[in-house]
Amino acid sequence: MNSSAAPTRRQLHPPPAPASPFPYNPGSLLSASDLSLExxxxxLSRATALxxxxxxxxxKILAKRRVALLFYESSTRTRTSFELAAKALGADTTLxxxxxxxxxxxxxxxxxxxxxxxxGAEAIILRHSSSGAPWLLEAETKLPVLNAGDGMHEHxxxxxxxxRTILTHLRSGVEAVDAETLAGVTVSITGDxxxxxxxxxxxxxxxxxxxxxxxxxxxxxxxxxxxQVGPGIFIERDFETALKQSQAIMMLRIQGERLAGLQLDxxxxxxxxxxxxxxxxALAPQAIVMHPGPIxxxxxxxxxxxxxxxxxxxxxxxxxxxxxxxxxxxxxxxGTLAGTHEGGR
Amino acid sequence: MSALVIRGGHLIDPGAGVDALKDVLLKDxxxxxxxxxxxxxxxxxxxxxxxxxxxxxxxxxxxxxxxREPGQGxxxxxATGTAAAAAGGFTSVAAMPNTRPVxxxxxxxxWMQSPERGGVVRVFPIAAATRGSKGETINDFAALKSAGxxxxxxxxxxxxxxxxxxxxxxxxxxxxxxxxxxxxxTRMTHGAGxxxxxxAGPTAFKLGLRGMSNEAESSIxxxxxxxxxxxxxxxxxxxxxxISTAAALAAVRQARRNGLRVTCEVAPHHFLLTDxxxxxxxxxxxxxxxxxxxxxxxxxxxxxxxxxxxxxxxDHAPHAVHEKEVEFEHAPNGITGLETALGLxxxxxxxxxxxxxGRVLSLLSAQPAALxxxxxxxxxxxxxxxDVVVFDPKAEWVxxxxxxxSKSRNTPFDGWTMQGKVRxxxxxxxxxxxxDGA
Numbered sequence: 001m002n003s004s005a006a007p008t009r010r011q012l013h014p015p016p017a018p019a020s021p022f023p024y025n026p027g028s029l030l031s032a033s034d035l036s037l038e039x040x041x042x043x044l045s046r047a048t049a050l051x052x053x054x055x056x057x058x059x060k061i062l063a064k065r066r067v068a069l070l071f072y073e074s075s076t077r078t079r080t081s082f083e084l085a086a087k088a089l090g091a092d093t094t095l096x097x098x099x100x101x102x103x104x105x106x107x108x109x110x111x112x113x114x115x116x117x118x119x120g121a122e123a124i125i126l127r128h129s130s131s132g133a134p135w136l137l138e139a140e141t142k143l144p145v146l147n148a149g150d151g152m153h154e155h156x157x158x159x160x161x162x163x164r165t166i167l168t169h170l171r172s173g174v175e176a177v178d179a180e181t182l183a184g185v186t187v188s189i190t191g192d193x194x195x196x197x198x199x200x201x202x203x204x205x206x207x208x209x210x211x212x213x214x215x216x217x218x219x220x221x222x223x224x225x226x227x228q229v230g231p232g233i234f235i236e237r238d239f240e241t242a243l244k245q246s247q248a249i250m251m252l253r254i255q256g257e258r259l260a261g262l263q264l265d266x267x268x269x270x271x272x273x274x275x276x277x278x279x280x281x282a283l284a285p286q287a288i289v290m291h292p293g294p295i296x297x298x299x300x301x302x303x304x305x306x307x308x309x310x311x312x313x314x315x316x317x318x319x320x321x322x323x324x325x326x327x328x329x330x331x332x333x334x335g336t337l338a339g340t341h342e343g344g345r
Numbered sequence: 346m347s348a349l350v351i352r353g354g355h356l357i358d359p360g361a362g363v364d365a366l367k368d369v370l371l372k373d374x375x376x377x378x379x380x381x382x383x384x385x386x387x388x389x390x391x392x393x394x395x396x397x398x399x400x401x402x403x404x405x406x407x408x409x410x411x412x413r414e415p416g417q418g419x420x421x422x423x424a425t426g427t428a429a430a431a432a433g434g435f436t437s438v439a440a441m442p443n444t445r446p447v448x449x450x451x452x453x454x455x456w457m458q459s460p461e462r463g464g465v466v467r468v469f470p471i472a473a474a475t476r477g478s479k480g481e482t483i484n485d486f487a488a489l490k491s492a493g494x495x496x497x498x499x500x501x502x503x504x505x506x507x508x509x510x511x512x513x514x515x516x517x518x519x520x521x522x523x524x525x526x527x528x529x530x531t532r533m534t535h536g537a538g539x540x541x542x543x544x545a546g547p548t549a550f551k552l553g554l555r556g557m558s559n560e561a562e563s564s565i566x567x568x569x570x571x572x573x574x575x576x577x578x579x580x581x582x583x584x585x586x587x588i589s590t591a592a593a594l595a596a597v598r599q600a601r602r603n604g605l606r607v608t609c610e611v612a613p614h615h616f617l618l619t620d621x622x623x624x625x626x627x628x629x630x631x632x633x634x635x636x637x638x639x640x641x642x643x644x645x646x647x648x649x650x651x652x653x654x655x656x657x658x659x660d661h662a663p664h665a666v667h668e669k670e671v672e673f674e675h676a677p678n679g680i681t682g683l684e685t686a687l688g689l690x691x692x693x694x695x696x697x698x699x700x701x702x703g704r705v706l707s708l709l710s711a712q713p714a715a716l717x718x719x720x721x722x723x724x725x726x727x728x729x730x731x732d733v734v735v736f737d738p739k740a741e742w743v744x745x746x747x748x749x750x751s752k753s754r755n756t757p758f759d760g761w762t763m764q765g766k767v768r769x770x771x772x773x774x775x776x777x778x779x780x781d782g783a
Contacts, residue, residue: 009698010647015761017622110670130672131553132626140670151674153553200553228547 022135027123027144027331030134032156032201037177037208044164044175046329047322055088063090065332068121070112070137071148072098072128077293077317078148078158082125085324091332094121109133113141123331126150144331152195152258157327158292159201161319163209165312166248168319169288183210188242190216190273191252191300193226198292199252200229207232216242217273220262221254239273243283250290251275251300266299275301280310288312348372349774350388354396354735358403359703360711360724369401371731374774379727396735399768402706403725404436404466404732407683408713409500409525409586409610409658412438414462415453416445421663421752424463426683429661429751431770431778433683436466436732437714437722438661441500442473449473449484454492465777466770467732469495469717471525474513480504483512486520495717498525500586501633503565505531511572518580523716525584528565528593529634533558542674544620544635552623554674557635563592570600570607584716585609587660589634591644598653608716609648610658613682613689614757616645622757628669628676629757632662649708650700656713657705659686663753681756684749688763691738696764702738731774740766 023030035043050058067086071079079095086093096116098104103112109128116124123144126134131151138145149155167174170185187206193199193215203226206213213233215226227233236242243249254264275289289301289311297303306313349371356367356379368385370378378387412426421429423440430438440457442448448457454470462468472494476482478501486497497517503526504510510526517524534541534557543549545556566585573583588594588609600607614632619639622630630636648654662679669676690709694700714723721730744763746754770778 010650011643012617012646012693012697014617014693017619017624020625022625108667108671128672130674132673135625136670136672151553194550197553200551223550225547225550229551 022138024138024142025144027334028138028146029156029327029331030138030145030147031154032159032205034156037179040160040163041176043160043323043326043330044167044177046326047164048175050089050325050329051322058088059090061089061329062086062332065091065122066120067091067093067123067125067328067332068116069093069095069125070116070127071095072103072133073149075127075148077320078127081317081320082146082148082324082328085321086328088321088325089329091328109137110140113137113143117141117143123328146327146331149197151197153197154201155197156201157320157323158198159205160327161316161323162202162250162290162292163205164319164323165290165316166288168315169312170247177209179208179210181209182206185210185247186212186214186245187248187250188214188216188236188246189250189252190239190242190275191221192254193217193222193252195221195255195258196252202250203229203233214242214245218269220264240279240283243279243287246284246287248290249275249284249287252292253294253296253300270299273300275305277302277304277308280305280308290316293317348377348388348391349731349771350385350391350393351396351401351733351735352393353382354399354401356401356725357703357706358725359707360403361726364703367401369725369733371733371771371774375731376725376727376729379725394735394769396768398737399735400702400738401733401735403710403723404734404770404772405434405687405709406437406713406719406723407435407659407661407686408439408656408717410438410440410661410683411443411663411679412440412457412468413663414444415456420665422463423457423468424465425750425752426661426663427464427466427468429681429683429749430466431772432750432767433685434687434734434736434767434770435683436734436770436772436777437469437719438466438683439469439471439495439717441471441498443478443501447473447478449476449478451488451492454489454494458493466772469493469719471496471498471500473497474499474504474524475509478502480506480509483509483516486516486522490520490522494522495719496523496525496584498527498586500525500527503527503529503531507568507572510569511576514572514581514583515576515578518576518578518582521580521718523582523584523718525586526565526569527586528562528569528588529557530561530565533561540674542631543623544637546620546638548620548623552626557633559590559592559637559641562590562634563596566593566596570596570605573600573605573607574603579606582606582608587612587615587634587658588654589615589637589641589645591641594644594648594653598648601653608655609653610656610713611645611649611654612658612660613686614680616642616649617689617693618642618757626673627757628671628673629680629755631673631676631678632660632680633678646698649694650698654708655716657686657690657708658713659683663751664755665753669755679755681746681749681751681753684751685744685756685758685761685763687736687765687767688742688744689758689761691765692763731771733769733771734767735769736765736767738765740764742766
């Protein structure tokens with residue numbers, strides 16, 4: 001009926017998605033994109049200062065403050081370095097892992113978070129297998145939440161420690177960063193991009209300092225749309241072409257636990273993407289070799305490369321403690337909400 | 346039963362081709378008389394509702410809701426779900442069978458329609474197509490139809506096996522029932538230890554969530570259309586539930602050109618929202634099929650405007666607060682919709698897209714009535730059921746989920762401006778909703 005009405009409009013512009021209310025707490029770090037370049041500069045310089053400080057003086061900064069480490073996934077580097085970082089500043093830490101806690105009995109993330117808050121936790125460091133879990137925890141507890149890796153999503157402190165490592169080697173340790181600091185630098189990230197939270201956080205962080213991020217891997221592990229995550233991200237399927245352009249080479253582990261039935265011919269994978277001594281010597285003799293760990297020697301990198309002179313893998317681990325000291329300090333000292341300090345003495 | 350006069354309103358009854366000021370007399374649950382203002386002959390002693398300045402239309406029909414009973418009364422009951430329906434202007438709702446137990450029996454189909462459930466509008470059960478909705482053994486459609494089922498569907502769980510789907514279409518056609526398919530190839534959206542939780546695309550990649558591809562929907566729609574084609578039986582009626590992708594809609598459009606009886610419905614969230622509304626893991630933007638890309642959203646509007654979309658249906662899917670306060674990938678699919686469908690359709694399809702009011706109302710009443718073959722509903726011709734909605738078509742209001750009648754509040758439309766405020770909803774002659782209370 002009524003064909004003589006006003007012409008219809010085929011495109012509507014309903015209200016856009018509402019602006020993100022996150023993070024609720026200024027001490028939180030949920031995503032690498034939460035931080036301004038100014039804040040990143042501050043964190044880098046604070047990491048250096050804390051690292052160089054006398055341990056006894058440093059231990060007074062957060063003396064007897066309470067930090068909970070809530071780990072739903074196994075972890076060596078991240079958990080230990082967060083714990084050492086918090087303890088280095090004098091904080092009391094408690095570890096809650098999914099095994100050996102009421103999580104096994106079906107307690108939800110919300111209830112676990114509220115319980116930790118009631119026990120006096122002033123900040124929660126969360127590692128979780130579900131993407132987005134830190135957002136839920138922060139919304140429910142309003143505590144500072146540090147994302148120590150959520151599913152396939154992000155691992156922002158890893159990106160910060162990677163940045164510190166890159167700056168040390170390629171920009172002689174500069175700390176005051178801006179949009180040009182890494183201009184001219186290409187960082188390649190090779191391997192299982194699809195399942196990698198390290199890749200996502202680095203993709204969001206490094207281009208903001210001017211770096212070009214080159215993603216490399218087979219289609220099953222690197223969908224074309226990965227380049228749409230943000231500006232400065234490009235895809236290069238050929239590993240050797242990627243290596244030739246890289247000043248920093250980041251290798252990723254094949255995440256067997258997240259492949260979810262994906263069939264991958266590992267021999268073919270190694271032939272195409274393994275970082276070997278000869279490849280490195282021929283194509284990128286000056287580049288630094290990075291890996292967020294854990295490494296599967298003989299798969300994505302050979303043992304010789306992992307232990308070789310271009311490898312900065314253990315330096316990354318060491319930088320983890322410095323960066324996480326700065327992040328734990330920021331979590332507890334930057335504009336904390338009223339009523340969360342009872343744990344302090 | 347007492348009589349009701351709706352006086353002074355503007356009657357829009359697209360099914361009967363009426364668009365004029367009329368007085369309407371309802372008596373004994375039916376429309377008794379329609380006359381020019383002040384000209385009713387049989388209205389003596391009737392209760393009068395003054396509809397001056399308001400639109401009077403056939404009660405709305407939602408052919409896709411989840412009322413959660415039997416079995417999940419903590420999410421919704423037939424009483425609360427139909428109260429929400431009435432508040433939204435609906436006088437008939439077709440209830441999907443994914444209850445506990447699955448409605449695959451005459452007993453459950455009858456139980457849902459019993460007056461003891463406290464429904465304030467008419468509930469039409471859609472029975473499961475297969476035993477337990479497991480996609481293997483076809484139910485007794487003739488028996489289910491006599492018990493009151495208006496269609497068959499395994500909603501939420503598509504019928505994947507070609508042979509079972511073919512037999513379902515054929516068996517339903519023999520008894521004159523529509524087959525409603527939730528088109529999702531679950532082999533593409535589920536894997537070992539994972540279930541995709543949003544639309545596949547750049548947003549899902551960025552959020553680190555596993556995505557449901559457009560093909561997971563369109564491939565099933567295309568397969569089902571091939572089965573309808575092969576059956577060469579004009580009685581076969583395939584209805585695609587909550588269609589959400591441009592590709593699936595194109596397949597339906599082509600099937601119609603080929604003369605097949607293939608129809609589809611669109612939910613308001615699929616013509617209004619995109620996958621960007623997932624934001625930072627907002628579980629109130631999680632449903633299945635998921636919110637899609639802008640191009641798909643625009644294709645839904647296009648399909649509504651050009652007529653390939655046959656109905657607007659809400660897929661009203663209430664869930665308790667605690668069920669949605671979990672990790673995104675663990676949250677159940679679905680949002681409520683009964684109390685927002687009219688307000689969103691008038692605000693966006695009528696006011697913004699300039700779709701004539703009669704067409705919007707037809708998508709919400711006459712057309713779904715025809716799809717489900719609901720006799721005497723979807724129009725207010727004399728003799729029809731006295732199912733009426735009276736609303737102010739110009740009134741703008743802000744929806745607050747907290748104040749809703751549904752037991753649940755899982756909606757992405759909380760705080761949205763709606764157009765068209767329901768004044769009364771009348772179900773078979775009884776006032777089921779009155780905005781002044783009652």
